[in-house]
Amino acid sequence: MTLDRASGRLIVWFSLLVGLLFELMPVPDTIVPFRPDWLLLILIYWSMALPHRYNILTAFVMGTLLDVLLGAHLGIRSLAYSLVIYLIVLNFQRLRTYSFLQQTVLIGIVLCIYHLIVFWLQFLLDHSEFSNQLLWPVVSGMILWRWIYWLLRRIRRRYKVR
Template sequence: MKNVYFLHTCIAYILFLIAFILQSIPWPQNIYFLKPSWVYLVYSCLVVIFPEKVNIGTGFTLGIILDLFVGSKLGIQAFLLTILSYLIIIKLQWFRKVSLFKKTCLMSFFLFLIKFIIFSYIYLTNYITFQISYFGNILTDIVLWPWIFAVIKKIFVFFKIINRY
């Protein structure tokens, strides 16, 4: 039992490290609006799979690290990751019962809500104009979320940490 918990923790840390590395890779300016939110995607998948181990406190810690990593105002990403985990945990029983398509639809709504909160905060603190390209990465997130969810789930099944559900 102790080895399974240690293995789960190591895999989660490695996945978060990969997500942070992918988040920091620079993209060309003309397609930057398609850059996915890797940390949000990996974190949301792990909250769905392991809500008892990857929870609101983990989201807050990752958010603080992400704030320091990307240079945003301290606490914004932490607040948003805690909101995301709270929304997922509220709908967790529903998440366990429905198909991957419905999970993706609800997750896309959650990610749009998070992105809208970020936009509202930036709009209120700094004057920016609305551009539809600001929400372009949501399309990339919608396409990538089921794939990342399936890959993470297969990793945990491969190491016999979870059974298929």
């Protein structure tokens, strides 16, 4: 493995670590319902950009790590991340050719699927109730997708991540 390849992988794993830290970062109670899924958005970008390298296994590992750090039931987010990233990897060539508005809508659908899977699993395990606040992160994720995509793409091109 050359030094360029190793540094590219380190950049990707560093961005995933930053996404994990953003997931764990404390925020005011008024902002909590609108907190976007930082880690999932970053995983979606890397699985669209480099699906042969960052795919379902990466999503499963990061989801398990997030479950452990959040103290949630082990496997809820890892299963949801894996299913969502599977959908992205399955259609990555189509997603790349879509316009930015179409991509944003599809990212919103994928984020909605993620939140519904997490809700369904939590309902089965804890009998949690559905609330309208469940889908606010979908809206904030759709709004932030443009900037996350732009930032990670610049990083990928500048450091020649392959």
